[in-house]
Amino acid sequence: MIELALDGDQWQPKFLTINPFGRVPVLVDDDFTIFESSSILDYLELQYPTPCFLPTDTKTLTVVRMVEMLTLHELIPAMLTLIRVTNKNAIEQANQQITAMLNFLEQQLNNSLYITGDQISLAEIVAGSLIIWLPYLNVTLSSHPKVELWCNQLMQRPAWQETQASPRIVQDWLRRIQKLPKIRERQWKQIREAN
Numbered sequence: 001m002i003e004l005a006l007d008g009d010q011w012q013p014k015f016l017t018i019n020p021f022g023r024v025p026v027l028v029d030d031d032f033t034i035f036e037s038s039s040i041l042d043y044l045e046l047q048y049p050t051p052c053f054l055p056t057d058t059k060t061l062t063v064v065r066m067v068e069m070l071t072l073h074e075l076i077p078a079m080l081t082l083i084r085v086t087n088k089n090a091i092e093q094a095n096q097q098i099t100a101m102l103n104f105l106e107q108q109l110n111n112s113l114y115i116t117g118d119q120i121s122l123a124e125i126v127a128g129s130l131i132i133w134l135p136y137l138n139v140t141l142s143s144h145p146k147v148e149l150w151c152n153q154l155m156q157r158p159a160w161q162e163t164q165a166s167p168r169i170v171q172d173w174l175r176r177i178q179k180l181p182k183i184r185e186r187q188w189k190q191i192r193e194a195n
C-alpha cells in the first residue's frame with residue numbers, strides 16, 4: 001500500500017500516470033488500474049466474490065446502490081461543506097442534508113443489524129465509513145439511535161478495528177481536506193500556464 005500526503009504529491013508525474021485526475025483511492029491489481037472508489041468496490045466484488053458484499057435480490061441490491069449514491073451525492077458534499085465552508089446558510093443546508101441522510105438510514109435500519117437486513121453489504125462499507133466521521137464535524141448521532149448503534153457495531157468488527165484511523169489521523173485528514181481545493185486550483189493554473 002502506498003499512502004499519499006495529498007500535499008501536492010497527487011500531482012507528481014509518477015502518480016498522474018496512475019490516476020490522471022490526481023485523486024485517491026487507486027487500486028492497481030496486477031496490470032489493471034482502477035480509480036473512483038465505487039468502481040474499485042465493484043471490481044473487488046466481482047473479482048474476489050467471497051465474502052459477498054452485494055445482494056442478488058433486485059430490491060435489496062437497489063437499496064445498496066441507493067445508499068452508495070446518496071453517500072456520494074448527498075452526504076459527502078454536505079460533509080465537505082462543513083469541513084471547508086464558513087457561510088452560515090451553506091452550513092445550515094449541509095446540516096439539513098446530513099439529517100435527511102441520517103433519517104433515511106434510521107428508517108432503513110428499522111430493527112435489523114444492517115441496512116439491508118442481517119447481511120453486511122457495500123452499503124455499510126460506503127455509508128458507514130463516512131457516518132462514523134460525523135462526530136468529528138460536531139454532528140451528533142444521538143438523535144438517530146439505530147444509526148448510532150449500527151456505527152458502534154460496525155466499529156467493533158475486527159476488519160474495521162484493523163483499518164480504522166485514530167482520532168489524531170482523522171483530525172490531520174480533516175485539515176488536509178480543507179486545503180485540497182487551493183492545492184488543486186494552484187495545480188490547474190500551473191498546467192494552464194505551461195500550455
Ligand SMILES: N[C@@H](CCC(=O)N[C@@H](CS)C(=O)NCC(=O)O)C(=O)O
Pocket residue numbers: 006010022023024025035036037038180181183184
Ligand atoms: N469520486 C472520487 C473522489 C476521490 C477524491 O476526491 N479523493 C480525495 C481524497 S478523499 C482526493 O484524492 N483529493 C485530491 C485533490 O483534491 O487534489 C472517488 O470516489 O474515488
